[in-house]
Structure formats: structure tokens, C-alpha cells
Ligand SMILES: Nc1ncnc2c1ncn2[C@@H]1O[C@H](COP(=O)(O)OP(=O)(O)OP(=O)(O)O)[C@@H](O)[C@H]1O
Ligand SMILES: CC(C)(CO)[C@@H](O)C(=O)NCCC(=O)O
């Protein structure tokens with residue numbers, strides 16, 4: 001059994017895998033995460049490996065307390081990945097994006113793949129048919145957009161997500177909801193159209209905290225898989241074992 005842990009910028013997500021299938025998944029805040037992991041390991045005592053991808057501020061040291069119980073794999077750029085990395089600055093590429101690209105490469109062989117992760121940030125990652133990772137884009141996520149409008153202006157209130165009535169917002173609140181929510185959806189639809197115009201034979205994988213919300217609103221029919229990063233962590237680990 002393998003425990004995979006995704007330390008994001010906002011929250012931590014974790015899942016226990018037996019072979020290729022998820023037994024249970026968890027979401028928790030960063031404070032007190034040691035206890036949360038300890039409880040998971042109490043429940044699943046057959047876990048032999050802990051696989052971590054962290055883009056948050058939690059480093060490898062924080063996981064070493066579990067070393068008595070199981071083997072820790074804290075993924076870094078030094079690990080083996082199933083794609084050729086063409087990013088001009090490979091050392092600054094987020095480990096979450098590398099894991100997503102690995103999962104897409106292994107799960108969907110011999111095609112162009114676009115992974116869209118709608119989390120704290122929206123990331124776009126493109127891996128072509130020759131398994132070359134080309135890069136993509138990073139933009140502010142849904143909640144970050146609401147927060148940025150409030151934090152960097154004097155007059156804009158901090159709102160929580162609401163679906164706008166219309167694209168023409170007729171009040172401050174409606175204008176913000178339209179700008180944030182419609183802007184988010186138009187952006188993603190726009191990127192998808194750009195990729196579609198330039199590549200054939202490709203698959204889109206949609207994941208992250210806002211994936212379900214987004215999937216319902218896109219012009220294109222795309223199914224969301226909220227567990228794609230955790231599944232990809234498990235696959236990256238299996239790949240590492242087979243190829244190290
Ligand atoms: N309880 C919650 N806390 C924070 N964000 C939430 C919550 N529930 C849903 N969301 C939505 O999820 C988005 C954040 O996604 P996610 O939880 O995947 O981010 P994350 O943990 O920082 O991971 P990553 O850094 O990989 O994006 C926010 O834009 C927000 O709209
Ligand atoms: C973009 C985020 C914040 C998304 O989680 C993460 O992948 C990251 O910190 N990336 C580093 C910059 C880069 O990927 O080029």
C-alpha cells in the first residue's frame with residue numbers, strides 16, 4: 001500500500017493506493033498535518049511507502065518523523081520522469097506540474113495531452129505525442145482572483161464564489177462575479193481553442209479544486225478528475241521503482 005500526499009499552496013490532499021486503485025482520499029489544512037497523516041497511517045497499517053509532491057512550504061524534513069514506519073519518497077527534479085523535459089528552466093518547474101505531466105504521459109500514450117489544474121493557480125501543461133513536455137501557462141485561480149481584486153484596490157469587497165446572472169454585471173458585486181467567474185471560464189475555453197487549432201489527436205485532463213465547477217461551464221465537454229494529481233503521484237512512484 002502507498003500513501004500519496006500532494007502539498008498544494010492552500011491545502012493538502014492525500015490518498016491511499018492498493019496497486020492502481022484508491023482506497024480512500026483525504027483533504028486537510030496544513031496546520032496539524034502531521035497528526036492527520038499519523039491517523040491515516042494508523043488506519044492503513046499496511047502502507048509501506050509515502051510519496052510526497054510539495055509546492056507548498058512544507059519540506060522533506062517534516063516527513064522524516066514517519067521514516068520509522070515506512071519509506072519516504074519526496075519527489076524532486078532529480079527523480080526519473082517518463083517525458084523529455086523541454087522547459088527552458090527545468091529546475092524551476094513546479095513538482096506538481098511534473099507529476100501531472102508524468103501521469104498524463106503514462107495514462108494516455110502516443111497522443112498530445114493538455115493538463116489543466118484549476119487550483120490556487122491555474123496551470124496548463126502540454127506534453128506532445130513524442131512525450132516531450134513543452135510547458136504551458138500559469139494564471140491566478142478562481143479564489144485568488146476574488147482575493148486579488150480586494151487586496152489590491154481600495155473599494156472592491158472580498159466576495160465568495162457566486163455564479164453571475166449575466167456577463168453584463170449591473171452592480172459592483174455582479175460585475176466582480178462576472179469578471180472573476182466568466183473571466184476564468186473564458187480563459188480556459190480560449191486556451192483550449194488555441195491548442196485545438198494547433199494540435200490534433202489530443203486529450204484534455206481537467207483537475208484541481210475548481211475542476212468540477214469549471215467542467216460544467218466550459219463550451220467543450222471535458223470530464224473532471226479531481227484525483228488526477230494523486231493518481232499521477234502513485235504512477236510516478238511506480239515508474240520510479242521500475243526505472244531507477
Ligand atoms: N475548502 C476550500 N479551501 C480552499 N479552496 C477551496 C476549498 N474548497 C474549494 N476550493 C476551491 O479550490 C481552489 C483551490 O484548489 P486546490 O484545493 O486544488 O488548491 P491547492 O490545495 O492550493 O492546490 P494547488 O496548489 O495544487 O493548486 C480555490 O480556487 C477554491 O475555489
Ligand atoms: C504554479 C504552481 C504554484 C502551481 O501549483 C507550482 O507549480 C509552482 O510553484 N511552480 C513553479 C514555477 C513553474 O512551474 O514554472
Ligand SMILES: [K+]
Nearest residue numbers: 117119120121
Ligand atoms: K494548481
